Every structure is written in C-alpha cells, then in structure tokens.
Amino acid sequence: MASLIPLLTEYEKDHISERQALPEWYLGLSDAEMDARIAGARRTLGNRLVILGHHYQRDEVIRFADYTGDSFRLAGQVASRPDADYIVFCGVHFMAESADVLSAPHQQVILPDLAAGCSMADMAEPDQLETCWEELTQMGITPQLGSGQAPRLGSGQAGVVPVTYINSAASIKAFVGEHGGTVCTSSNAAATLTWAFTRAPRLRSGQGGKILFLPDQHLGRNTAFKMGIPLDEMVGWDPNEIFGGLTPDEVKSARMILWKGHCSVHERFTAAQIATVRKQHPGIRVIVHPEVPWDVVQAADDSGSTEYIIKTITGSPAGSVWAVGTEVHLVNRLAREVAPERTVISLDQFGCLCSTMFRVSPNHLLWILEELVAGRVHNRIVVPDEQKHWTRVALDRMLSIK
Numbered sequence: 153m154a155s156l157i158p159l160l161t162e163y164e165k166d167h168i169s170e171r172q173a174l175p176e177w178y179l180g181l182s183d184a185e186m187d188a189r190i191a192g193a194r195r196t197l198g199n200r201l202v203i204l205g206h207h208y209q210r211d212e213v214i215r216f217a218d219y220t221g222d223s224f225r226l227a228g229q230v231a232s233r234p235d236a237d238y239i240v241f242c243g244v245h246f247m248a249e250s251a252d253v254l255s256a257p258h259q260q261v262i263l264p265d266l267a268a269g270c271s272m273a274d275m276a277e278p279d280q281l282e283t284c285w286e287e288l289t290q291m292g293i294t295p296q297l298g299s300g301q302a303p304r305l306g307s308g309q310a311g312v313v314p315v316t317y318i319n320s321a322a323s324i325k326a327f328v329g330e331h332g333g334t335v336c337t338s339s340n341a342a343a344t345l346t347w348a349f350t351r352a353p354r355l356r357s358g359q360g361g362k363i364l365f366l367p368d369q370h371l372g373r374n375t376a377f378k379m380g381i382p383l384d385e386m387v388g389w390d391p392n393e394i395f396g397g398l399t400p401d402e403v404k405s406a407r408m409i410l411w412k413g414h415c416s417v418h419e420r421f422t423a424a425q426i427a428t429v430r431k432q433h434p435g436i437r438v439i440v441h442p443e444v445p446w447d448v449v450q451a452a453d454d455s456g457s458t459e460y461i462i463k464t465i466t467g468s469p470a471g472s473v474w475a476v477g478t479e480v481h482l483v484n485r486l487a488r489e490v491a492p493e494r495t496v497i498s499l500d501q502f503g504c505l506c507s508t509m510f511r512v513s514p515n516h517l518l519w520i521l522e523e524l525v526a527g528r529v530h531n532r533i534v535v536p537d538e539q540k541h542w543t544r545v546a547l548d549r550m551l552s553i554k
C-alpha cells in the first residue's frame with residue numbers, strides 16, 4: 153500500500169522565501185556536501201554540542217539529532233547534557249524558549265531559523281491573558297492570589313487555575329507560573345488537569361473549581377472529555393471578544409474555560425476523512441493527536457501524544473493497518489520504520505505539514521554549526537530575566553507531574 157506523502161507542497165514552494173535569509177554560499181549545496189559538512193562540524197564541536205530534534209522535523213535535519221522526541225521529552229533532555237555549551241534546538245521558537253529556561257547558565261540555546269514559530273502559540277498574547285484574568289475577576293471568578301501560591305478565595309469567588317499547553321510563549325508560561333498554574337504537554341495533559349482540579353478551590357461543596365486552559369481548545373476539550381467532564385461543562389473563551397464572548401453565568405457554570413486557539417495543522421483533520429479511510433481500508437485502525445477537533449477524536453479508535461502514537465503503532469501486531477492524524481513527517485517516518493510488518497498511512501491524503509517547523513532546513517543547521525566552530529553564535533534564544541523565574545516554576549511543575 154503506497155503511504156508516503158511528498159513533503160514540499162506548492163504552498164511551501166511559494167513561502168520558502170519567508171525563511172530566515174542565509175549567506176548566499178549556504179544555498180544551492182548538494183545534499184551530500186551538506187551532510188558531510190554538518191557531520192564534520194558536529195565532530196569538531198564534540199560534547200560541547202547537543203542537538204535536539206522534534207518528531208515533526210524533516211528527515212534531512214532530524215537524522216543529526218542526539219535526542220528526538222515530543223516537547224515533553226525534549227524539555228526533559230535539556231538537563232541530561234550539562235556538559236554541552238550549545239543546545240541547538242531543531243524545533244520551533246517556544247520549544248527553544250523552554251530549553252533556555254531549563255538550561256544551565258553557561259549553556260546557550262540556538263534555533264537554526266528564527267522564523268520557525270508556531271501559529272498556535274501566537275494565538276495567545278500576554279496582554280490578552282492579562283485582560284482575560286481581569287475580566288474573570290470582574291465576573292467573580294478569579295481568586296485572590298498569594299504570589300506563586302495556589303489561589304486563595306475571597307468570599308463568593310470561584311477558583312480558577314490557569315494551565316497552558318507547552319505550545320505557548322514564555323511570557324504566557326510565566327503568567328501561569330505566577331498565578332498558581334502549570335504547563336502541560338499532550339503526554340501529561342490528563343495528569344495535569346487532575347493536578348489542577350485538586351488545586352482549584354471549590355466554590356461550594358459539590359462544585360469543583362475551574363481550569364483556564366490555553367491556547368489549544370482542542371487539547372483541553374479532548375482531555376477533559378476523556379476524563380469524564382461533559383461538553384456542557386466547558387466554554388470557549390474568545391480572546392478577541394469582550395468577556396471572552398461569554399456571560400458570567402456561562403463561565404460560572406463551566407469547569408473548563410477553553411481559550412479559542414488551535415493548531416492550523418491538526419485542525420485540518422476531519423471525521424469525514426476517517427469515514428473515507430474506513431471505507432477504503434476495511435479493518436483499518438485510526439489514531440489521532442489530541443490537537444484535532446473533538447468530533448475527530450470521537451470518530452477515531454484511539455488518540456494520544458506523538459510518543460503515544462509511536463508506542464501504540466510499533467507495539468501493534470504484524471499485519472496491522474493504521475491511519476494516523478498528525479504531522480506528516482512523523483507519519484512518513486513511522487510508515488518506513490514499521491514496514492513491511494505494519495502499514496501506516498496519513499489520515500489526510502495530502503499530508504498535514506507544519507510549515508513553520510519545516511523552515512529549519514539542513515542549510516540553516518549547517519550555517520549555525522559552522523559558525524559555532526568559528527566561535528560565532530547566531531540565533532540565540534534568551535528568555536528575559538523577568539520572565540525566567542515564573543516560567544521555570546511552571547515548567548518544573550510540569551516535569552514533576554507524572
């Protein structure tokens with residue numbers, strides 16, 4: 153069964169110029185020359201260098217990673233290489249920010265292409281979150297806070313704990329850390345919600361506290377639903393509307409306040425695609441990432457983080473056929489790794505590509521590494537000191553929640 157999806161779409165070709173410009177002599181190199189030079193620079197830098205690669209990275213880049221994984225796993229790897237001076241993060245901007253916060257003072261975190269951002273992370277701005285918190289307070293929702301402590305309630309107030317997905321800017325993580333909340337990933341989202349509900353003060357006996365979950369409404373909804381929270385106890389907070397587009401009663405009766413953000417890659421998957429693959433491949437199993445919309449998770453057989461998807465498929469019996477709803481680089485890599493015992497196809501026949509992750513090209517990686525060999529550091533990601541403390545608090549909470 154043919155399953156691999158070609159990766160450079162017409163869209164990509166049109167937007168290739170949006171990548172960070174490189175010196176001319178790093179363009180037009182052959183694959184063989186780039187590979188040899190990247191490998192040579194890595195050898196020269198030795199233990200002073202560690203390269204982290206996210207599962208959604210393209211093959212030409214990820215094959216040079218010392219560690220691969222999802223955001224959660226890579227965040228945990230940062231501490232495992234205190235000997236490295238340079239952490240080159242082949243991922244997107246928010247991941248490099250987290251690595252900077254978790255790294256030792258002597259370490260420098262580098263993103264090979266500064267244009268590698270995340271459209272979901274961009275959907276939550278610090279001033280929008282400040283406004284949201286203030287409006288929740290006006291609705292009688294936000295608790296009084298002890299600095300960095302679990303929320304304390306004034307009389308008549310309901311408690312809310314903010315939880316941000318790791319796919320958010322350091323400024324958002326810092327806010328959450330300072331206001332008694334934490335960061336989660338798709339790997340530990342359920343454990344995080346359990347943790348947060350335990351901390352969210354109760355309004356009246358029998359009525360649980362609330363979680364403000366941002367920026368991905370789908371991950372929040374899918375995780376909470378799986379834990380048994382019904383959809384009518386969740387509301388969507390639109391940061392572009394006054395009071396999130398909600399009434400105080402709507403917010404008061406909700407347990408989950410879901411920020412209306414999403415991943416433009418995962419939102420492309422549909423329940424109709426699942427119906428189509430089931431018709432085309434009777435007996436196929438469908439597994440999706442929880443960043444997809446709720447109805448898609450309901451139509452699928454299983455859902456989970458990229459690590460969970462990999463574990464489930466590699467552990468499935470020989471002869472299994474899978475349709476996978478996540479970024480196409482991971483799907484294609486998995487298809488190759490488990491073939492011929494198992495068959496893996498993309499749920500979207502055109503593949504869903506994260507175009508910002510794709511901006512990290514082997515050319516950018518080569519440029520960064522050769523400049524490091526020459527003693528020059530480019531594209532260093534530094535989280536401002538005033539955000540570092542609370543971001544670290546939020547990330548440490550994340551890493552402690554199993």
Ligand code: SF4
Binds near residue numbers: 269270271272415479
């Ligand atoms: S796949 Fe979606 S959430 Fe992940 S980096 Fe790309 S845009 Fe952001």
